[in-house]
Amino acid sequence: MTKVTTGATMSLDGYIADATHGGFEHLFQWYGNGDVEVPTADPDMTWHTSAVSAKHIRDLVERTGALVVGRRLFDMTNGWGGRHPMDVPVVVVTHHVPEGWEREGDSFVFVTDGIEAAVVRAKAIAGDKEVGVNGGTIATQVLEAGLLDEVHVDLVPVLLGDGIPFFAGLKIAPVQLEGPTRVVQGNGVTHLAYRVRKQG
Numbered sequence: 001m002t003k004v005t006t007g008a009t010m011s012l013d014g015y016i017a018d019a020t021h022g023g024f025e026h027l028f029q030w031y032g033n034g035d036v037e038v039p040t041a042d043p044d045m046t047w048h049t050s051a052v053s054a055k056h057i058r059d060l061v062e063r064t065g066a067l068v069v070g071r072r073l074f075d076m077t078n079g080w081g082g083r084h085p086m087d088v089p090v091v092v093v094t095h096h097v098p099e100g101w102e103r104e105g106d107s108f109v110f111v112t113d114g115i116e117a118a119v120v121r122a123k124a125i126a127g128d129k130e131v132g133v134n135g136g137t138i139a140t141q142v143l144e145a146g147l148l149d150e151v152h153v154d155l156v157p158v159l160l161g162d163g164i165p166f167f168a169g170l171k172i173a174p175v176q177l178e179g180p181t182r183v184v185q186g187n188g189v190t191h192l193a194y195r196v197r198k199q200g
């Protein structure tokens with residue numbers, strides 16, 4: 001069975017991005033605070049993390065077969081210049097295929113018939129590997145649809161005060177999670193994993 005997980009770097013007050021101030025330099029400080037080189041599929045993007053976090057990222061990349069993201073993130077990154085840094089196909093959930101892009105490509109597949117269809121499509125692409133879904137509106141919808149198996153948090157000791165929560169606008173709270181099933185202490189970040197307790 002293909003596992004569906006969501007993961008995000010999160011501030012201690014529960015935000016994955018600060019819509020007002022940016023705040024990325026605080027959230028992603030751990031991508032540059034170590035001496036172990038972590039290359040990505042983008043030759044212009046190499047991280048330098050602690051050895052512990054480098055292993056954490058390598059394991060994640062190894063396990064992941066496809067991603068599901070929302071249109072906002074796709075637009076913000078301009079489609080990661082054509083290929084996601086994790087070097088896996090990305091299913092983009094949107095109402096419209098963006099101009100200049102094919103509906104179906106090796107790197108991006110645009111799904112316009114909802115979240116469940118997007119997860120089905122990503123599972124087919126991922127095969128035995130995991131499907132990773134982005135935090136924000138996508139993680140929330142996947143959780144609400146009962147399709148989410150695990151939540152991974154890279155917890156950073158910063159308080160952003162405002163921004164986009166990991167589970168934005170969740171309608172089915174409270175949702176109980178089991179764990180942590182993994183606790184890994186990096187430098188300026190703690191890598192945590194939880195299992196979603198299935199309802200009913």
Ligand SMILES: NC(=O)c1ccc[n+]([C@@H]2O[C@H](COP(=O)([O-])OP(=O)(O)OC[C@H]3O[C@@H](n4cnc5c(N)ncnc54)[C@H](OP(=O)(O)O)[C@@H]3O)[C@@H](O)[C@H]2O)c1
Pocket residue numbers: 007008009010015016017027069070071072073074093094095096112113114115134135136137138141164168
């Ligand atoms: N901290 C971290 O680790 C981390 C990592 C990556 C990203 N991020 C942050 O995550 C945030 C993600 O943004 P977000 O959650 O606000 O938006 P998002 O999920 O990226 O995109 C939302 C958009 O996706 C489309 N969409 C979503 N669900 C849909 C559905 N069921 N059917 C059709 N279209 C649908 C809609 O766009 P259309 O109507 O235009 O089609 C919607 O406005 C960003 O702020 C980014 O910076 C954080």
